[in-house]
Structures are given as structure tokens and as C-alpha cells.
Amino acid sequence: MEWKPDKHAGAPVYQQITKRLEQQIVSGELPPGASLPPERVLARRYGVNRGTVSAAYEELRAMGLLQSWQGSGTWVSRHLWGVRQMPNWYKYTNGGAFLPAYPLAKRIQEACLDEGIINLAKAELHSSMIPSLSAEKLGGLQHMNLELGYAQPKGDPALREVLVAHLAENYGIEASSEEILVTSGGQQALHLISQCLLNPGDAIAMEGPSYSYSLPLFSSAGLRLYRLPQDEQGIITEAVSALHREQRIRMVFVNPTYHNPTGIVMSEARRAQLLAVCQEQRIPLVEDDAYGALTLAGQPRPPKPIKAIDQSGNVLYVNSLSKTIAPGLRIGWLVGPRSVVERLADAKQQMDFGTSSISQQLARHFLQEACWRGQLQKLSAYLLQQQKAMHTVLETEIKQFAAWNRPGGSYHIWCRLHEPIEEKELLDAAIREGVVFTPGGVYGAEPGWLRLTYSWEDAEKIEEGIRRLKKVLQTSRR
Ligand SMILES: Cc1ncc(COP(=O)(O)O)c(C=O)c1O
Structure with a gap:
């Protein structure tokens, strides 16, 4: 979820904004030369008065972290490295052998952190399906003499x-x-x-x-x-x-x-x-x-x-x-x-x-064979029921927009929109509506595919999630 100042916290709002921007600058998230949004835009984003943002920018200018020029906007000081004596983390974090995750994948990961969202992207079993670690059930383990x-x-x-x-x-x-x-x-x-x-x-x-x-x-x-x-x-x-x-x-x-x-x-x-x-x-x-x-x-x-x-x-x-x-x-x-x-x-x-x-x-x-077999038996019944719940609601809600498969196993339904919608736009709109799924582009598929996962949410949430998705599909531009 996007950061916003807390109006009920003790600290004045302009100071919270100052601190937030300072952290972003120091961490390299806002590198030297990066331009900041105009005051009125940031004020709207944070839900505060323009004067509050103005005060925060003023403070940061006084600290030598920001520069402004009449008519040219505000940006992070280009002389920052000299002023703050810190490494150019922005440059470092954009180097290294490991490429960053795809932006769409990152967007999904962020959305998944919101516990309120209906999650049709998370490829995990619901916690009730994960074997419990109670001492009673793990009687064998008590004698295991953990190394x-x-x-x-x-x-x-x-x-x-x-x-x-x-x-x-x-x-x-x-x-x-x-x-x-x-x-x-x-x-x-x-x-x-x-x-x-x-x-x-x-x-x-x-x-x-x-x-x-x-x-x-x-x-x-x-x-x-x-x-x-x-x-x-x-x-x-x-x-x-x-x-x-x-x-x-x-x-x-x-x-x-x-x-x-x-x-x-x-x-x-x-x-x-x-x-x-x-x-x-x-x-x-x-x-x-x-x-x-x-x-x-x-x-x-x-x-x-x-x-x-x-x-x-x-x-x-x-x-x-x-x-x-x-x-x-x-x-x-x-x-x-x-x-x-x-x-x-x-x-x-x-x-x-x-x-x-x-x-x-x-x-x-x-x-151990008995434990493994018991778990698989439980999962095969659970996943069948979950998949059925998703198929039923897809059939009633989404049929006019998409077609989908009926895999004999696993957690996912692979769904094709009759008319593709720009993926980022669709994902953003879905997240705003409180549901997240995985666009096919994340897997290198052509536009118009979605992966819908039924292992995590219960049947009620799956139904509500698909209804929300329908709402998004009804209003999205093709
Ligand atoms: C097809 C496939 N292979 C491998 C993995 C790797 O999973 P893990 O590292 O948790 O075993 C995943 C995880 O989602 C997967 O979907």
C-alpha cells in the first residue's frame, strides 16, 4: 500500500513527509537529479494541503538534499554525494549480476502484502492445509534429538x-x-x-x-x-x-x-x-x-x-x-x-x-509414508473442491469475457480473455478493486491470458474475487 502521513500520529505531518523523502533520498530510491512531483501533485497523493508539502520541500532544501528552480521544478541535489558523504547506492543497486524481478511480478508481490486483498495469485496452500507442528502430532520428532x-x-x-x-x-x-x-x-x-x-x-x-x-x-x-x-x-x-x-x-x-x-x-x-x-x-x-x-x-x-x-x-x-x-x-x-x-x-x-x-x-x-499419503489424500479432496468453487463462479460471472481450462491437478486455472486488455492496466484496476491475479505476460505468454489460483483463498473469497474481476473486466478499455 502506498505510504501516507498519519494525521493522528504525534509528529507534525510536514515533518513526517520530510523524513519519508529524506529516507528515500538516502536509500537511493530517489537518486541525485531525480525530479520530485510538483507540490500540488504530492499534496493530492498524500491527502494534505499544498502548504504542508511546501514546508517539507523547504526543510529538505535547507538540508541540502533538494534543489528548486523557478519554473523548472524540484529535484534531488546533484551534489548530494559530496554533501552527505555516502556511496551512490542508486548506481550500486542498479548493478550486480542479479536482474531485478519483472515490474508486473513486483507489483503482484506488493499487492500480496495487503492482507485485505483477495489473493488469486498466491501459489501457496491455505495455512489450514499445512500439516500442523503440534507436539502431539510430532511425537516422533520429540525423540529426534534435533541436530x-x-x-x-x-x-x-x-x-x-x-x-x-x-x-x-x-x-x-x-x-x-x-x-x-x-x-x-x-x-x-x-x-x-x-x-x-x-x-x-x-x-x-x-x-x-x-x-x-x-x-x-x-x-x-x-x-x-x-x-x-x-x-x-x-x-x-x-x-x-x-x-x-x-x-x-x-x-x-x-x-x-x-x-x-x-x-x-x-x-x-x-x-x-x-x-x-x-x-x-x-x-x-x-x-x-x-x-x-x-x-x-x-x-x-x-x-x-x-x-x-x-x-x-x-x-x-x-x-x-x-x-x-x-x-x-x-x-x-x-x-x-x-x-x-x-x-x-x-x-x-x-x-x-x-x-x-x-x-x-x-x-x-x-x-514418512503414512504422513505423506495422508497429506496427499487431504490435498486431492481440498484442491478438487477449491477448483470446483472457482469453476462455478467463473461459469456464472466471467463467461462472456473469457474461456478457461480444467486441469486434473495443481493450483491454477489458465484463463484466456476473448479480447485482450493491456495487462498492467488490468492488474492495477483489479488491485484497486481488491483482487490480485497473475497476468500471463509474467510467464512470457501473449496478451490476454490470466492465471487464477485457487489454493489460497476459501470458496467465499474466490467467489467474491471473481465478481470483483468481472467488475474490472466490464469497465476496462480494450
Ligand atoms: C513450476 C515451479 N517450479 C519450481 C518452483 C520453486 O518452488 P520452491 O523453491 O518453493 O520449491 C515453483 C514455485 O512456485 C514452481 O511453480
């Missing part, structure tokens, strides 16, 4: 053994504990891959559209991103060979089960074809399976992961507990050839000295 030393770089050996059994039992993936690296969520696995196995300028291929947070991560590593077209069976495998002939692609990234955001499940045949193409061309294939276990009650199980049919060590398999148990645990894993696991573990050790040992011990508990 608080640094964890091993590859991850807690006991957790890796649990993962060996878990992967075989639930995914048909045969791997030894030496082929497993525990990471801080799947996101860290993707980061490690992009930083340690690839070089700036390398070409990689991925589904278009694709998981939003992987895109800036790969761009930050200087990779060239190419999109692979998809149909309802997943990516078109011929496109991989064609692209490889043109660009010598160094890696293929896929999210084959309940793809985020489209919900597509790659067919069994397509999985085998894709693996064969990658094997033939000796291209590593990264399989992100974040939502793979989340089949809705009554829906057919998706095919096994590609890793389960990979006999030649072509696939790096990535998964985590974020979508099934709890994202705050930050427990993920990568399964791949031993040499890759060792290389990534070495980098991880340099980066963070291993994943939290407490989280790893909790993960062992949650991955």
Missing part, C-alpha cells in the same frame, strides 16, 4: 535415504542417496544449475509460457532463452531438434506435469519422445516436478516423471515440499548423476553452508 550443526553440503544423509525410498515408492525413480542433493526449495536447484552447469550466452529451451520465477533467474545467468511450442500433450518435440540445429541448445527445461501456468500434462508418448531427442543430441533435460503429486480427487494419475524412464542419466529431476507440505520449510531436491550432484553441492556449500538442518529433520518426518 543444530551445519548440515552436510549434499544434505542430511538420513533425509537423502528417506528420499531414496520416497522417490522409488511414489514416482518410480530409482536413485542412490549419492545422486540426491537437498536444496533450499526447487528454486535453488534451478539457480545452481544455471550458475554452475551453464555459461553466459548459452542457449536453453523451455516451454513458452513458462514458470515465472525461472525466467529472470536464467536471464540473470546470461542465458539465451528460447521457447518451445506446446499443444495439449506438452511440448512439440520436433521443435527441440529444429532449435538445436539452429542454436546448439545446451539444456532443455520442462515442467511436464500440471505445467505452471497452463496446467498441461505431457503425455507418456511425448515424454519418451522428448527424452529420446535429448539423448540423441546429448542435451541435458531438466525436469521440474513441483506440482506432480497434486492430482485432484477422481482424476487420472499423470504419467510417471521422465526421470523414471531415464536410463542414461540425461535428466536432472527437481522437486520440493513447497506445494505439497509447506513452502516455508524451503526443502527441495535435485536428482542427477553423481558428478553433477557433487559439483552443485560444492557450489551450495560456498553459497549457504547447506540447507537448514531443522528443516531437513522436519522434512524426514513429513516424508
Whole structure:
């Protein structure tokens, strides 16, 4: 929410504004030379008299932080670095290897901080679906004798053994504990891959559209991103060979089960074809399976992961507990050839000295077969009911504006507007109306797509959120 002075706080309003602007200048948010809004504009934004802003500007001019010129406006002093003896944080914060998040993604993150907003963007389970940590339920943990030393770089050996059994039992993936690296969520696995196995300028291929947070991560590593077209069976495998002939692609990234955001499940045949193409061309294939276990009650199980049919060590398999148990645990894993696991573990050790040992011990508990199965059963019923609630209200409220899919699992509905609306405008209008969703552009989709998430809000809020969205669609310019 935008900052405003508090008229009921003890401090005079002009001083609050002075302090706020001073902080923005010192932090580099308002860099030297940046122009400030005219007094009357800022006064309107803050809901105060023009004279109050005038007094704040005057104070800041006296401090040497602002300069004004009749007819030219007011700006942050260009001689500031000399006056304040501070580093040029603006320049620093615009440097570095890591690119900032996309502006639309940032806008959504900010909106999500408002607890009053109806959140159809947040890809998290509602807290009632996260297993409780009561001492009673965690009886086993009381005897766990929590180890608080640094964890091993590859991850807690006991957790890796649990993962060996878990992967075989639930995914048909045969791997030894030496082929497993525990990471801080799947996101860290993707980061490690992009930083340690690839070089700036390398070409990689991925589904278009694709998981939003992987895109800036790969761009930050200087990779060239190419999109692979998809149909309802997943990516078109011929496109991989064609692209490889043109660009010598160094890696293929896929999210084959309940793809985020489209919900597509790659067919069994397509999985085998894709693996064969990658094997033939000796291209590593990264399989992100974040939502793979989340089949809705009554829906057919998706095919096994590609890793389960990979006999030649072509696939790096990535998964985590974020979508099934709890994202705050930050427990993920990568399964791949031993040499890759060792290389990534070495980098991880340099980066963070291993994943939290407490989280790893909790993960062992949650991955016990009975606990895991109970949780999945609960989720499949919950997600079905949530998806139904969203479909019902979409059907009654939004039909004249859009069409949408019915994925057999996961958290999201992928929705296409009959007539695209400028994304930022639509998102801003929705946020003003008190609902937030994810525009397709965040995933690299063409204009007119929205991802609507039903895992977080209850049915009542989902209904109200879609009604608010309808209001926005009725009034938005096309
Ligand atoms: C497709 C996909 N992959 C990976 C991740 C990474 O999640 P985490 O780091 O929490 O495991 C996410 C998170 O939203 C996702 O949607």
C-alpha cells in the first residue's frame, strides 16, 4: 500500500513527509537529479494541503538534499554525494549480476502484502492445509534429538535415504542417496544449475509460457532463452531438434506435469519422445516436478516423471515440499548423476553452508509414508473442491469475457480473455478493486491470458474475487 502521513500520529505531518523523502533520498530510491512531483501533485497523493508539502520541500532544501528552480521544478541535489558523504547506492543497486524481478511480478508481490486483498495469485496452500507442528502430532520428532550443526553440503544423509525410498515408492525413480542433493526449495536447484552447469550466452529451451520465477533467474545467468511450442500433450518435440540445429541448445527445461501456468500434462508418448531427442543430441533435460503429486480427487494419475524412464542419466529431476507440505520449510531436491550432484553441492556449500538442518529433520518426518499419503489424500479432496468453487463462479460471472481450462491437478486455472486488455492496466484496476491475479505476460505468454489460483483463498473469497474481476473486466478499455 502506498505510504501516507498519519494525521493522528504525534509528529507534525510536514515533518513526517520530510523524513519519508529524506529516507528515500538516502536509500537511493530517489537518486541525485531525480525530479520530485510538483507540490500540488504530492499534496493530492498524500491527502494534505499544498502548504504542508511546501514546508517539507523547504526543510529538505535547507538540508541540502533538494534543489528548486523557478519554473523548472524540484529535484534531488546533484551534489548530494559530496554533501552527505555516502556511496551512490542508486548506481550500486542498479548493478550486480542479479536482474531485478519483472515490474508486473513486483507489483503482484506488493499487492500480496495487503492482507485485505483477495489473493488469486498466491501459489501457496491455505495455512489450514499445512500439516500442523503440534507436539502431539510430532511425537516422533520429540525423540529426534534435533541436530543444530551445519548440515552436510549434499544434505542430511538420513533425509537423502528417506528420499531414496520416497522417490522409488511414489514416482518410480530409482536413485542412490549419492545422486540426491537437498536444496533450499526447487528454486535453488534451478539457480545452481544455471550458475554452475551453464555459461553466459548459452542457449536453453523451455516451454513458452513458462514458470515465472525461472525466467529472470536464467536471464540473470546470461542465458539465451528460447521457447518451445506446446499443444495439449506438452511440448512439440520436433521443435527441440529444429532449435538445436539452429542454436546448439545446451539444456532443455520442462515442467511436464500440471505445467505452471497452463496446467498441461505431457503425455507418456511425448515424454519418451522428448527424452529420446535429448539423448540423441546429448542435451541435458531438466525436469521440474513441483506440482506432480497434486492430482485432484477422481482424476487420472499423470504419467510417471521422465526421470523414471531415464536410463542414461540425461535428466536432472527437481522437486520440493513447497506445494505439497509447506513452502516455508524451503526443502527441495535435485536428482542427477553423481558428478553433477557433487559439483552443485560444492557450489551450495560456498553459497549457504547447506540447507537448514531443522528443516531437513522436519522434512524426514513429513516424508514418512503414512504422513505423506495422508497429506496427499487431504490435498486431492481440498484442491478438487477449491477448483470446483472457482469453476462455478467463473461459469456464472466471467463467461462472456473469457474461456478457461480444467486441469486434473495443481493450483491454477489458465484463463484466456476473448479480447485482450493491456495487462498492467488490468492488474492495477483489479488491485484497486481488491483482487490480485497473475497476468500471463509474467510467464512470457501473449496478451490476454490470466492465471487464477485457487489454493489460497476459501470458496467465499474466490467467489467474491471473481465478481470483483468481472467488475474490472466490464469497465476496462480494450
Ligand atoms: C513450476 C515451479 N517450479 C519450481 C518452483 C520453486 O518452488 P520452491 O523453491 O518453493 O520449491 C515453483 C514455485 O512456485 C514452481 O511453480
